[in-house]
Amino acid sequence: MQAASSFVNIAAYKFVTFDDTAEKRAAFLEQCQSLGLKGTVLLSPEGINLFLAGTRAAIDGFLSWLRSDARFADIEVKESLSDDQPFNKMLVKLKREIITMKHPLIKPEEGRAPAVDAETLKRWLDQGHDDAGKPVVMMDTRNAFEVDVGTFDNTLDYRIEKFSEFPDVVAQQKDALADKTVVTFCTGGIRCEKAAIHMKNIGYDSVYQLEGGILKYFEKVGGAHYTGDCFVFDHRTALNPQLEPSSVSLTCPACKSVVSPREQLSPAFVAGKSCPHC
Numbered sequence: 001m002q003a004a005s006s007f008v009n010i011a012a013y014k015f016v017t018f019d020d021t022a023e024k025r026a027a028f029l030e031q032c033q034s035l036g037l038k039g040t041v042l043l044s045p046e047g048i049n050l051f052l053a054g055t056r057a058a059i060d061g062f063l064s065w066l067r068s069d070a071r072f073a074d075i076e077v078k079e080s081l082s083d084d085q086p087f088n089k090m091l092v093k094l095k096r097e098i099i100t101m102k103h104p105l106i107k108p109e110e111g112r113a114p115a116v117d118a119e120t121l122k123r124w125l126d127q128g129h130d131d132a133g134k135p136v137v138m139m140d141t142r143n144a145f146e147v148d149v150g151t152f153d154n155t156l157d158y159r160i161e162k163f164s165e166f167p168d169v170v171a172q173q174k175d176a177l178a179d180k181t182v183v184t185f186c187t188g189g190i191r192c193e194k195a196a197i198h199m200k201n202i203g204y205d206s207v208y209q210l211e212g213g214i215l216k217y218f219e220k221v222g223g224a225h226y227t228g229d230c231f232v233f234d235h236r237t238a239l240n241p242q243l244e245p246s247s248v249s250l251t252c253p254a255c256k257s258v259v260s261p262r263e264q265l266s267p268a269f270v271a272g273k274s275c276p277h278c
Contacts, residue, residue, distance in 0.1 A: 007085055008059045009234070011215060012077040013049040013098060013190040017107060021045065021094050029092040035061050038087035039234075042098050046105045048072065049098040049190055051234065053086055078188055078215040080243040086234035099190050102164040106197050113196035115211040116183060118220035124183075125152075125225040134181045134206060141166060141186045141195040142231075149238050150228020152185065163191055167198055174204060185210035185217075187230060218243055254278050 018024075021043035028041050032052065037059070039052035052062065067073045097105065116124070124136045138155040140147050147157045158169045182204065184192035189212045196209040210217060214230045223241025231238050236245040252259050252275040259275045268276040 007053050007082045008056050009053045009080045010077050011051050011188040014075045015047040016071050025092050032090050038090050041092045042095050044095045044098040086236050113200050114208045116208040117211045118217040122221045130181045137180045137182050139184045141191040146231040149231040153225050181206040183208045186213050189213035
């Protein structure tokens with residue numbers, strides 16, 4: 001039996017030209033399976049995105065193997081711990097985009113949007129403005145059901161249902177935000193990086209991405225200026241600012257299935273009676 005908190009959960013991504021995804025898929029799958037890892041790895045011409053869980057030794061072994069490829073030598077990883085394995089299987093998928101925006105592939109190696117780290121952002125939010133004196137506006141790039149689990153205080157939430165809606169929505173807000181410093185954010189950094197690059201491309205003058213997303217912010221400074229938990233796409237459902245599984249998910253009394261916040265929005269969910277799994 002695994003000891004308490006014996007599973008290391010990692011989330012990582014990197015935008016980088018990755019033209020040999022089809023050739024590399026089998027190698028990724030073999031490496032993950034040989035180490036007993038579970039989760040999902042997405043391979044795309046614009047980079048890599050992964051969510052994996054396993055023992056400390058297995059995770060370290062995978063990261064050592066991954067970083068032996070020069071393209072991923074500097075990949076940043078967000079970590080959390082759990083008592084149980086949060087994934088059921090191991091998948092390696094080929095995708096056109098590692099996060100779907102349905103715009104031309106973004107290549108941050110040709111120029112990233114500026115990033116702000118957690119400590120600097122907290123200081124800006126504490127003082128109410130950035131270092132140039134401009135008001136700071138937080139912009140959530142996640143889907144509406146994720147925002148409902150938790151988000152930064154006074155954030156811009158456009159109630160999008162999928163990330164591909166973001167470009168049209170944000171284009172409509174450019175004039176209203178012209179005199180503000182906008183900080184885009186998401187769970188682990190991938191959506192807000194792509195969002196910030198797109199915003200720079202369409203003429204936003206002062207836009208930053210939150211480096212490492214909400215999870216890195218929690219790791220570095222805790223939950224200051226944030227209300228609620230952070231939705232994650234595994235069986236833990238959500239993490240609190242201490243990066244511990246929260247109690248956001250519910251157990252259906254009828255079928256004993258775990259009901260995620262998204263599933264709780266379904267018409268088939270009746271609190272205390274039934275759920276979409278029944």
